[in-house]
Amino acid sequence: MLASIIYTAFKLHAQPPSNVEIIDSTQLHLTDEFAEDNLGPRSNPDGSVTVVLVAHRYGFSPNHIELPAGVPVTFRVATADTLHGLHIPGTNIDTMVVPGYVSEITASIQYHEVVKHGSLDADGKVTVPIYCNEFCGLNHHFMWSRVTVTRTPG
Ligand code: CUA
Numbered sequence: 001m002l003a004s005i006i007y008t009a010f011k012l013h014a015q016p017p018s019n020v021e022i023i024d025s026t027q028l029h030l031t032d033e034f035a036e037d038n039l040g041p042r043s044n045p046d047g048s049v050t051v052v053l054v055a056h057r058y059g060f061s062p063n064h065i066e067l068p069a070g071v072p073v074t075f076r077v078a079t080a081d082t083l084h085g086l087h088i089p090g091t092n093i094d095t096m097v098v099p100g101y102v103s104e105i106t107a108s109i110q111y112h113e114v115v116k117h118g119s120l121d122a123d124g125k126v127t128v129p130i131y132c133n134e135f136c137g138l139n140h141h142f143m144w145s146r147v148t149v150t151r152t153p154g
Contacts, residue, residue, distance in 0.1 A: 028078055075105050081099070082137065083134050087130070088129075090115075111126065124150075126148070
């Protein structure tokens with residue numbers, strides 16, 4: 001057993017599945033990426049989207065984002081204070097946000113799945129909550145935000 005662990009770790013370069021990237025949670029506002037003006041979604045040249053979020057007691061910044069369905073979306077999330085979680089119903093986006101680290105998760109939001117969990121508006125856009133799913137203090141259950149999912153043409 002030990003031999004196989006050593007073999008996979010060193011020979012096959014096996015490592016924990018998540019990305020390990022450290023950040024000073026007390027200085028987020030002084031970084032480029034997590035500064036207030038730079039938060040939220042941005043489109044990449046290949047059509048994918050990167051979303052930068054800050055989790056804090058008790059909410060996410062920004063507190064409402066809009067994302068297209070059916071394209072790869074990468075969330076990069078850091079906490080400004082304590083342990084939080086990030087969960088979007090109807091997707092497999094679900095991660096812990098640990099002080100001192102950047103959490104990164106990539107998924108493609110499926111319109112027909114989020115529509116079961118959100119509210120549909122007249123334009124066919126679905127709004128679902130973004131929940132914190134790690135207990136982070138007295139108002140943990142009030143910590144949520146919203147994502148409006150737009151159907152991609154075709
Ligand atoms: Cu943040 Cu619970």
